[in-house]
Amino acid sequence: MDFEVTYSEAQQGFRREVRAWLDANVPPGLTRVPSSPADSLARYRELRALGRKLGDRGWLYPRAPSQYGGGGLDVDHCIILEEEVDRLGLSLPPYYDSGGRLGSATILVWGTEAQKRAMLPPIYRGEVRTWQLLTEPGAGSDLAGVTTTAIRDGDAYVINGQKIFVGSDHGADRIWMIAVTSPGGQRHENLSWFMIDAALPGITVQPMELLGTGGEGGTDPVTKNTVFFDQVRVPAFTLVGGENHGWKAATTHLELEHGAGGRIGRHRVWDRLLAYCQQTKRDGVPLAQHPDTRDLLADAYVKTEVMRLFGLRNFWLTYARQPRSYEGPQLSYYRKLTGLWMTGAILEMVGPAALTTDPTWGSPDGFLELQQRNGIVAVHPGGTADIQRVTMARRIGIGRTSREAAGTVH
Amino acid sequence: MDLSLTEPQELLRGAARTFVEREAPTHAIVAAHRGDATLAADLWRKAIALGWPGILVPAGYGGSESSLTDAAVLFEELGRGPVPGPFFSSGVLGALTVLEAATEAQRRAILPRVARGEVVLTVAITEPNASWGSPGVTLTPPRVGDRFRLDGTKLFVADATAATHFVVVVRTGEVAGDLSVLLVEATAPGVRSRLLPGFLSWQGEVTFEGVDVPAAALLGRENQGGAALERALLRAWPVLCAFMVGGCQAVFEMSVAHSRQRVQFGVPIGKFQRVQDHVIRLVNHLDAARWTTAEALWKLDTGRPAIDAVHLAKAVSSEAYLEACNAAHEVHAGQGSLTEYGLVAHTQMSRTLFPYLGDPRWHKRRMADALSW
Numbered sequence: 076m077d078f079e080v081t082y083s084e085a086q087q088g089f090r091r092e093v094r095a096w097l098d099a100n101v102p103p104g105l106t107r108v109p110s111s112p113a114d115s116l117a118r119y120r121e122l123r124a125l126g127r128k129l130g131d132r133g134w135l136y137p138r139a140p141s142q143y144g145g146g147g148l149d150v151d152h153c154i155i156l157e158e159e160v161d162r163l164g165l166s167l168p169p170y171y172d173s174g175g176r177l178g179s180a181t182i183l184v185w186g187t188e189a190q191k192r193a194m195l196p197p198i199y200r201g202e203v204r205t206w207q208l209l210t211e212p213g214a215g216s217d218l219a220g221v222t223t224t225a226i227r228d229g230d231a232y233v234i235n236g237q238k239i240f241v242g243s244d245h246g247a248d249r250i251w252m253i254a255v256t257s258p259g260g261q262r263h264e265n266l267s268w269f270m271i272d273a274a275l276p277g278i279t280v281q282p283m284e285l286l287g288t289g290g291e292g293g294t295d296p297v298t299k300n301t302v303f304f305d306q307v308r309v310p311a312f313t314l315v316g317g318e319n320h321g322w323k324a325a326t327t328h329l330e331l332e333h334g335a336g337g338r339i340g341r342h343r344v345w346d347r348l349l350a351y352c353q354q355t356k357r358d359g360v361p362l363a364q365h366p367d368t369r370d371l372l373a374d375a376y377v378k379t380e381v382m383r384l385f386g387l388r389n390f391w392l393t394y395a396r397q398p399r400s401y402e403g404p405q406l407s408y409y410r411k412l413t414g415l416w417m418t419g420a421i422l423e424m425v426g427p428a429a430l431t432t433d434p435t436w437g438s439p440d441g442f443l444e445l446q447q448r449n450g451i452v453a454v455h456p457g458g459t460a461d462i463q464r465v466t467m468a469r470r471i472g473i474g475r476t477s478r479e480a481a482g483t484v485h
Numbered sequence: 486m487d488l489s490l491t492e493p494q495e496l497l498r499g500a501a502r503t504f505v506e507r508e509a510p511t512h513a514i515v516a517a518h519r520g521d522a523t524l525a526a527d528l529w530r531k532a533i534a535l536g537w538p539g540i541l542v543p544a545g546y547g548g549s550e551s552s553l554t555d556a557a558v559l560f561e562e563l564g565r566g567p568v569p570g571p572f573f574s575s576g577v578l579g580a581l582t583v584l585e586a587a588t589e590a591q592r593r594a595i596l597p598r599v600a601r602g603e604v605v606l607t608v609a610i611t612e613p614n615a616s617w618g619s620p621g622v623t624l625t626p627p628r629v630g631d632r633f634r635l636d637g638t639k640l641f642v643a644d645a646t647a648a649t650h651f652v653v654v655v656r657t658g659e660v661a662g663d664l665s666v667l668l669v670e671a672t673a674p675g676v677r678s679r680l681l682p683g684f685l686s687w688q689g690e691v692t693f694e695g696v697d698v699p700a701a702a703l704l705g706r707e708n709q710g711g712a713a714l715e716r717a718l719l720r721a722w723p724v725l726c727a728f729m730v731g732g733c734q735a736v737f738e739m740s741v742a743h744s745r746q747r748v749q750f751g752v753p754i755g756k757f758q759r760v761q762d763h764v765i766r767l768v769n770h771l772d773a774a775r776w777t778t779a780e781a782l783w784k785l786d787t788g789r790p791a792i793d794a795v796h797l798a799k800a801v802s803s804e805a806y807l808e809a810c811n812a813a814h815e816v817h818a819g820q821g822s823l824t825e826y827g828l829v830a831h832t833q834m835s836r837t838l839f840p841y842l843g844d845p846r847w848h849k850r851r852m853a854d855a856l857s858w
Contacts, residue, residue: 076554077487078783353858363858372858373849380797384776391488401768409769464765465758473744473764474755 078387080154089152093134093159100128106164108440119245122170123204130201135168139179144196150394164343171243172198174205174251177328178270181251185268185316185324193312194270197249206242206273207328208252208302215455216462218253218329219263219322223304225254225314232256232269232314234307239283240456244298246280247273257319266321268328269313277307287448330403330481332457337389337406344417345379347442348372352424368424375420378413385409399481401470408463411454418450488779494558501562504535509568511827517569518686518830525569525647529602538576539600541720543584546596553720554782557727564731567834569687571605571644573728578721578842579606582652586666586704586713595668607648609639609691610714610842617843619711622664624693625656631700633667635675635693643841645678645689653693654714657707664711666704669696686830686837720785722795722842726778726802729838732831733771733805736813739828740764743817760816767812774798774805796852800845806835 082090102121109115129135130144137153139145148156160167168175175198182194197203214220223236234254250273257265281301316324352362352372362368385406392399421429421443432441454460472478490498508528517524532538540556542548556577563572571579580599583606584592598604614621626633639653648671657665669676675696680689705713744755744764754760781798784791810832814821821828839845 076490076779076783078780080486349858369853369858370846370849373853376852376856377797377801377849381773381777381801384780385772387486388488388772388776391486395487395489397489405769405772408765464762467765467768468755468758468761471741471764471768473741473761474753474757475745 080151082155083151086151086155090155090159093156096132097159097163101125101163101165105169116245119170123201126168126170126172126201126204128201129167129169130199133199135201136175136179136199137167139195139199140183143183143191144199146199153394168201170204171206172204173242174207174247174249174270175203177207177331178205178249178251178268180331181268181324181327182270182315184327185320190270190312190315194315203248204246205249205251205270206247208238208241208250210240211236211238216459218325219266221253221255221266223252223254224258225256225267225269225309226258227256227311227318228308230311231308232311234269234271234277234304234309236304238302238304239299241280241300241302242298244282249273250278250302253321253325256314256321260319263322264319266325267318268315268321268324269309270315271307271309271313275307275309277305279303279305285452287445287452329458332407337386337391337393342379342383344442344446345375347439348375348421348424351438351443355425355428362424371420371424375417378416382406382409382413400478401467401481403481404458404463404466404470407457408460408467411460411463414446414450414453415460418447421446490558494555497555498558498562500535501559502565504531505562505566505568509566511830512825514566514569514830515825515827518824518833528568529570529605529647532570532572533602536600537572538602539580539596540576541724542576542580542596542600546584546592546600548580548596548600552786553724554779554786556724557778557782560724560727561731561734564728565735567686567728567732567735567831571607571647573721573725574607574644574648575599575602575605577724578608578717579652581717581721582606582608582666582714583668583704585717586710588705591668591704603649605644605647605649606652607642607644607650608652608654608714608717609642609645610654611639611641613638613640615640615840617840617847619664619714620661622654622656624653626667626698628700633698633700633703635667635669635696635698637693639691639693641681641685641688641841642678642691644687645691646680647687648678651676651678651691652704653691654710657710662711663708664714665707666710666713667698668702668704669693669698673698684833684836686834688837688841718842719792719795722799723778723781723785725838725842726774726781726798729802729806729835730771730774730778732834733767733774733809736809736828736831737764737767737771740767740813740816743820747820754816763812763815767809767816770805770808770812774802777801793852793855796848796855799843800848800852803839803841803848804845806831807839810835 105121109118126135133141133146134156137146137148137156141147157167179195179198182191198205209218211221211223213222223238225232225234250271252269253266254269255265256267283299283301285299352368355362357365363372389402389406392402425443428437429443429447431437432444437444469479470481508531513524536549537559539548540551540559544550580596583595595604599606611617612621612623624637626635650671651669653667653669654664655667657663671678673696675694678689678691680687741764744760745753747754777798781791781794784794813828817828820826
């Protein structure tokens with residue numbers, strides 16, 4: 076076994092190239108906590124500009140096929156890119172692009188050649204930011220129970236309905252969504268995916284007020300939205316994966332969303348928590364030196380280490396193209412439950428300072444207060460912790476005559 | 486990065502699995518737990534033919550000088566039994582302690598016999614105060630001329646009645662780490678050993694009553710034993726973890742099979758999400774133990790700093806095996822508590838290994854210290 080990526084001289088050369096490029100092109104302060112809504116928008120524009128520059132070089136989606144605008148890079152180069160971007164506290168893409176990430180993977184597996192040529196390059200080049208729209212007021216864990224309709228009308232579909240817990244702040248250019256194309260049709264045989272323009276007439280976006288976003292990738296304080304569709308007309312070409320074949324295509328999307336991709340980055344909340352406990356004194360002694368706090372820190376470290384190793388394993392399974400079973404939802408489940416457990420552990424270690432954003436009495440940038448919120452909220456996005464367990468059980472084959480196969484991931 | 490086993494490791498795993506399935510079936514393991522000593526003796530004889538007692542002994546001393554990861558492949562399969570016998574006590578912790586502590590001449594005299602299985606070692610550390618750290622070692626044999634005189638008790642000694650020799654850790658100085666290691670023959674006058682009764686597996690009490698130990702039986706130099714034992718433990722712990730990973734894997738497979746076969750309310754019980762939850766809790770513990778152990782082994786085998794990773798692995802694996810068995814009992818209900826079914830052998834072993842060579846909290850504290858928080 077080898078847990079470390081070993082780098083050839085050619086790879087190290089690539090690392091120097093990447094580092095030099097990032098140094099020249101990543102503006103200072105990009106990971107700042109925005110000071111105002113206007114600053115938040117300014118920061119978003121900087122991130123998008125960086126995304127386009129990365130996209131020009133094929134570094135925004137480095138592993139995606141180059142004939143569609145991706146980087147076409149092998150695993151060894153992708154790892155270096157991810158590491159270097161992670162070193163700056165960023166990720167790829169550097170902004171929320173869930174529909175781009177998950178939609179493009181689905182299109183690669185299930186789209187027609189013409190769709191791949193039309194839909195993928197704008198995503199891979201960073202020209203568009205895409206939200207994914209799955210959840211509805213009456214369809215959360217039961218995704219197959221969505222009721223937003225997309226009815227065929229000539230060479231178009233007409234969409235009506237409502238999606239919730241959508242996206243982020245600052246809007247999107249594209250929408251990746253699932254809708255009912257055969258009302259009254261058999262469950263699981265009545266759904267289709269669409270990749271559509273977000274600026275079409277009849278689409279209304281309304282922010283939701285939430286405890287937090289619980290974004291699995293990070294802890295950015297961004298918004299979620301309700302999106303209404305009122306007689307929205309989209310070209311038939313935007314339907315991906317075949318009419319009423321949406322449930323099958325969903326396996327690709329959900330597999331990725333359930334953590335199958337894995338990751339190799341650092342656990343930033345943990346790093347900051349440890350530093351905080353080493354620097355903050357109680358009764359004249361650093362928190363990390365109080366025996367009770369130290370024990371809890373050790374418990375927290377053990378969980379983050381297990382999480383890191385599950386992520387590393389999934390990363391390897393994906394890139395070495397090894398067969399997968401329950402590992403994707405296992406990582407997701409473990410991450411969700413650890414985050415939730417961590418809220419209580421941090422409160423016990425740090426006390427009420429973990430609950431305030433006050434610049435004097437709270438943690439730096441209020442990162443602990445944010446964790447208190449997001450640790451709770453994160454239990455639901457991408458499928459609740461319970462849904463992850465249901466999926467794991469099917470994959471393991473508990474109580475069934477056969478084991479369910481993991482979804483296809485390109 | 487490559488998280489797969491090498492081809493020779495896959496071959497070893499296959500051979501070990503076949504061996505365990507053929508030579509140590511559940512009924513034989515259950516009989517061993519009931520006090521029948523023939524299985525362990527029988528297995529040991531056959532394992533000698535395969536060279537397993539010498540798996541970690543360097544080639545220069547007649548062993549096969551395998552990597553720790555190789556040894557872990559074997560021990561994971563043994564853990565699936567769980568197979569009784571001094572595989573770990575003699576072949577891993579015993580051999581490594583001799584290797585780390587002894588002089589060159591002593592190694593040449595002892596290790597080839599350990600590799601051939603003629604000498605069966607077990608390391609005796611813990612005393613009635615039941616502490617695993619060096620401060621817990623208080624047995625202080627006065628030196629009389631060229632002899633040590635040993636009087637006292639070592640407790641929870643693994644495979645105490647199978648050993649031909651005890652590697653006895655004693656105090657020879659006042660500083661916490663001032664320990665020495667004596668090699669004491671199990672048949673020496675004044676040495677007695679017995680297995681402790683109850684819900685623990687093959688651990689015993691060893692008493693020394695006026696035992697005369699020649700100075701030549703001191704492994705290496707006086708007061709150097711503590712550091713040597715630490716170096717040996719560092720490499721032995723993750724192999725023990727691999728044994729526990731094998732145990733977790735076995736009870737996971739039992740639980741999945743049972744959840745598919747056992748019908749209640751007209752359906753296999755695995756259809757119930759409450760039952761599924763137990764299996765999922767189990768597999769999460771299994772994988773946590775598997776990957777923390779694998780990474781610690783890799784760090785050791787490649788000469789990377791590994792102290793924190795090893796303590797992490799032992800803390801996670803001890804907890805995992807215990808919790809895996811708890812979850813398996815919830816899945817199996819009454820069936821699981823029948824000793825002949827085989828789950829109980831694991832449950833008992835999981836309890837035995839939970840505190841053995843340091844409980845999870847002890848290891849987590851040492852991990853925190855190693856990380857210099």
